Amino acid sequence: MNDRWSSLEDPIEAKLGGNVQWRSPLSGDDYAEYRDGEFLDIVDLGHLRSDLADFWPSRGPQWDALGVGPKGQVILVEAKAHVGEMCSPPTGASQASRRRITDNLNACAQLLGAREGHADWSRHFYQIANRLAHLRFLRERGVDAYLVLVNFLNDREMGGPSTPEAWEAAYQVAFHVLGLSKRHPLSRYIVDVYPDVATMRGQE
Template sequence: MASTCKAGSPSRKKIVAACNETKHVVGAGLHTDWLHGYYQYANRIAHLHFLRKHQVEAWLVFLYFLGDKDMNGPDSEAGWEPHIEAAHRHLGLKNHMQWVVSLFQPIADLRVRRLD
């Protein structure tokens, strides 16, 4: 979940403006750092805000995989909670945001289909 914005100027100026606008809308303090720590997470929330602002009835779905041994991921929803809470705390987010949903998918339930 960790990521940092690597954009240069002038793109960075646009990103900062979009993040600050989104922070205001979701009730996060302007002092919160959306460019370091959890940038990709914050960026998706900013994109959701952009789409909704332009009358696109978008939702954001965070899909968390359970039991991914290759990535050393959590085996349960409860195992993901500390990571999600850390991201929300860092970004100044409330636990529930409108039009944002979290789904937890056990990878053992996934089937791989080859397109040959």
């Protein structure tokens, strides 16, 4: 986010129609990543703090990056270096918090038309599920928000995929388990990006 990386930023800017102003993680801010009310402050949505506190318990998603688009769009980034990161553990929230999380995940699943008999979103692919729920939270409040899934290619140290097709197959499995079709009411607000680590290292 601190150095121009065309294979990461070009697809996002093409979708949003202009340059992105990255708000985190920044070198001048010790590369901090934000969650809960703090992430709202970073993207100028502090007025939604109380709504978010009602919607989701504390220690919600920690965003790998946050940005603002040329027309004020809010950009939420979830980045992965290898497929295994998709297999996130279930929520470890307390019973009361778990109930609130489950209710909101179920509401999101219903909104997106998840088929009957789908897996429990609080237990299977929970990280993807809660990111979708937060995208829904913002858009239902009139925020022009986008979820960017950054899927790194050729990260040899992490043993990550070398092609977009490998990532696409992994997501196909995840969304099938969650009961979602490829097209759903939020899919137009999800941007898949495949920056090539090998190419970037070659530019250094």
